[in-house]
Amino acid sequence: MSAFPESAAGPREALARQMREGRLPHALILEGPADSGKTGLAMELARAAVCLSEGEKPCGRCAGCVKALAGSHPDITVLNGDDDARAFPVDAVRKIRSDAYIRPNEAPSRVFVLLGAHNMPEAPQNALLKVLEEPPEHVVFILTAVSAASLLPTVRSRAQVVSLEGSGAAENADPGLTARFAAAVTAKNEADLLFLTGELIGDREKFRAVLAQMERIFRDAAVLRCGGTTCLSGQREAAQPLAAALTRERLMRLPGEIKKAGRALEHNANAALLATALCAALREAAGR
Ligand SMILES: [Zn+2]
Numbered sequence: 001m002s003a004f005p006e007s008a009a010g011p012r013e014a015l016a017r018q019m020r021e022g023r024l025p026h027a028l029i030l031e032g033p034a035d036s037g038k039t040g041l042a043m044e045l046a047r048a049a050v051c052l053s054e055g056e057k058p059c060g061r062c063a064g065c066v067k068a069l070a071g072s073h074p075d076i077t078v079l080n081g082d083d084d085a086r087a088f089p090v091d092a093v094r095k096i097r098s099d100a101y102i103r104p105n106e107a108p109s110r111v112f113v114l115l116g117a118h119n120m121p122e123a124p125q126n127a128l129l130k131v132l133e134e135p136p137e138h139v140v141f142i143l144t145a146v147s148a149a150s151l152l153p154t155v156r157s158r159a160q161v162v163s164l165e166g167s168g169a170a171e172n173a174d175p176g177l178t179a180r181f182a183a184a185v186t187a188k189n190e191a192d193l194l195f196l197t198g199e200l201i202g203d204r205e206k207f208r209a210v211l212a213q214m215e216r217i218f219r220d221a222a223v224l225r226c227g228g229t230t231c232l233s234g235q236r237e238a239a240q241p242l243a244a245a246l247t248r249e250r251l252m253r254l255p256g257e258i259k260k261a262g263r264a265l266e267h268n269a270n271a272a273l274l275a276t277a278l279c280a281a282l283r284e285a286a287g288r
Contacts, residue, residue, distance in 0.1 A: 032164030082116030
């Protein structure tokens with residue numbers, strides 16, 4: 001259970017709860033601007049849908065999570081139309097439609113992630129509609145779009161639409177600072193990290209931005225460590241050394257520590273105390 005009251009939860013948190021409890025709908029559309037984190041969330045949801053854990057999903061440790069993080073899970077299909085509008089040929093969508101009726105190989109669900117679905121032409125959308133109308137029990141569709149309004153109303157009406165705000169937080173982080181921050185987590189000298197967080201104490205916006213970007217970098221490092229290649233942070237050079245220095249288990253703990261600090265910051269925790277606690281938690285998680 002979350003330590004924070006329900007009223008504090010936005011759509012993202014509500015979805016996170018559904019995800020943890022394994023109650024994802026058959027079709028989801030995550031809509032929001034480029035900086036809303038919808039792609040990262042879509043992939044996280046996909047991992048949750050193939051997680052084999054009895055507890056919170058995604059656990060990050062089971063065989064399903066490990067394969068999903070490595071981008072090699074046989075029950076997750078991703079079409080990425082964010083950069084390429086030609087990512088959705090009708091044939092590919094028809095293939096998805098027929099695959100949807102095959103039982104998953106090893107996960108509880110078969111997941112289809114269609115990124116940048118606002119770029120999907122009408123014909124493949126219509127092809128998709130057939131399976132959205134009566135989705136097989138074991139199937140989850142996760143679509144992302146800048147706006148759900150760019151999809152056919154018939155597609156839209158068969159999915160749960162989740163609107164995400166563009167926080168811009170991670171994008172506002174100074175990449176030089178976050179790169180030094182990432183390096184300091186595993187540095188020989190503990191003081192390096194404390195010194196850097198000193199820069200954040202007087203500026204909560206900056207603190208929030210650095211936390212948001214650090215979470216992405218840590219996730220990227222875990223993905224790289226597992227043999228994946230996707231870097232959502234755009235700071236591969238910061239994630240790579242972490243992936244080389246730490247075990248997968250240690251890397252998986254880092255985003256959680258950042259999340260905890262982020263929540264405390266939103267709840268007006270004392271920034272200086274928070275920074276000190278965060279340093280200790282990150283160093284501990286990193287085994288330093
Ligand atoms: Zn798992």
